[in-house]
Amino acid sequence: MTAAAAAPPMKINVAKVAFTSLAASSIEWYDFFIYGTAAALVFPKLFFAASLPPAVAQLAAFSTFAVGFIARPVGGVIFGHFGDLVGRKKALVTALLMMGLATTAVGLLPSYAMAGIMAPLLLIALRFVQGLAVGGQWGGAMLLAFENAPPKQRGFYGSFAQMGVPAGVVLANLIFIVIDKQVAPENFLIWGWRIPFLLSIVLVALGLYVQLKLEDTAEYQALQALEARQQEAAAKALAAEQGVSLDQAKAQLRAAKGSPILKVIAKHPKEILLAAGAFVAANGTFYLMINYALAYATDPHHGPHVARPVILWAVVLGALISAPFLPLMASLSDKVGRRSVFMSGAVLMGLWSLVFFKLIETGAFPMMLLAIGVGSIFNNFMYGPQAALMAELFDTEFRYSGASLGYQIGAIFGGGFAPIIATALFTKYATSMAVSGYMAALCVISLISVFLLAETHSKAHRDAMGVS
Template structure:
């Protein structure tokens, strides 16, 4: 009798790719709704009492917490991903992110509990960083370890699409709220809705991920008893160069992205005096181009090589 790994390979590949896409979409949706709220409402709701610039910087400080948590999440979930399996850790990462995001939507503000409010906000933000740190690497592995020869970049492209799709969903949510409710309604309870809506997305993501099987490469490693006790130690001991290059090759991309989204939104709505309803659609247009070029570069990477495409992209960013 055939087992789950031999039934309908084509359908199985499609399910795996959708599972990797839906997970990163949810994770980045959660990540970006925080980024948007950190600019639009958190300075007044969680850091009142000072001048607007100080409040904005305090809000950005909580936003940055996730970037310290992401490497921790990557190491922790990466360890268990290599020891326990991709599926279990991806489910755990999605739950970590989802619970942290929904909790933000339920938090009391500074007016209700005082200084405890920003502390709780920071704790939830740390949870978001842990979840995203474990999610992205695991989702890429899920996709690429199921890829046929010559299609690694194309399969690995699906988790990357989660970033712009998540941004589009989060920005779209705030555009709808901005256009359908007053400023007082938005600050009183409207900003909570995108965070609470994450519960529905997480439920869908869990339903999809619980139906997938382990990747062929991990299953082979288990069958051959090739799992190591401390994957991180092996990584730092034997793969320093690849670790360094892989980590810092993404620095230019993320630096530009967050400058053009979080910083630009904060600068435009404060320093330039623009309304959020004017700025959010412009950012949405930019992210549409971001989404369009991910599959293009994936095709180019499979044809010409990943290193060449990374170098060309980095040069393009520098010129920009």
């Protein structure tokens, strides 16, 4: 019997849960993305020695950006273990509080001129905390919607956590556009850049709302109830067999239960690795479009050297144009399957990558918007079904651990090193086609990974209805 079959009837406002998932994900990703924007525009000048060549300082800034990605699978392991053992809601609340406090603290950091080497070290430490938090947040926000959704709409509702990404992109870039317009350039470098980070204290309030107003997912509560009954029966049998008290028998069973993360690694190593491979294209091409392209477009030496607000607006509008395709593709995957939608996106994104930088290099706003807008649409062919695809690979008892681990490992090899690798490739080959080739290679990896995975959405329908 599955956990779903054992579940008592529960009245759940799925729309409320889904929009809370969206809000949590949006603000959390806003926090994560403002760091990337600042790493492209501000951090090279503020947190590293003025004697460094600009290209080296930019690489150093993107390296601190990558630290967050290195921390993400660690966060996925910690919060996955926590979320599978004690609940999705508690893990999500903890992640939201960590992210809100860490991002706010970045806005209070001293510059290199004020604190020397301590400035970049503190920046790296807080970026690591951000990475831990986002590594835990995704699984909690996604499962909050996914595990409460109707069986045949899990792709659609799971995508609400995914929609936090374009929402976070829009919020992060809009705030920098507004500040850039309202604050003089010299003041922007001194204090203006800090405002987006200080606003992140809002995430703490949202975390408290989730803690006070929402219950854990129906599917997780059903699993807990089923396990409690099974443990009670097993403890009684063990107590009778060993001649110990019921409490002692329960303590023995809890000690023998083991870690969800170790269980999922032992049972599903192939699925974890293929899930990671599936994610590298969506994640890597995304950060190349919103972070590396930002630095490249404003580069006075090698790029088209457009004004900062021009490329920021291209990113914002591109995210807005492409955003409806995310739930649309997720909903389509509920009908035709996750793999076909995802693989179509990998192919289209791989082809588009070959013209992406040529459009950016025109320096013309319509062409840059076309590059980012169409690229983001193709990216959402992959990112829309992503939550359901990964969640359906794993059983409820270790779903948080398995999905988070696959997702965050993919994030390291996808987005984490993408801006660094792109910068190094352009430095070596002096052509954006080298970066385009790298984008296309990421798409090939994801295409092969998803091809090797079994289709999951039909199985998920049966499981959610209690059919073994």
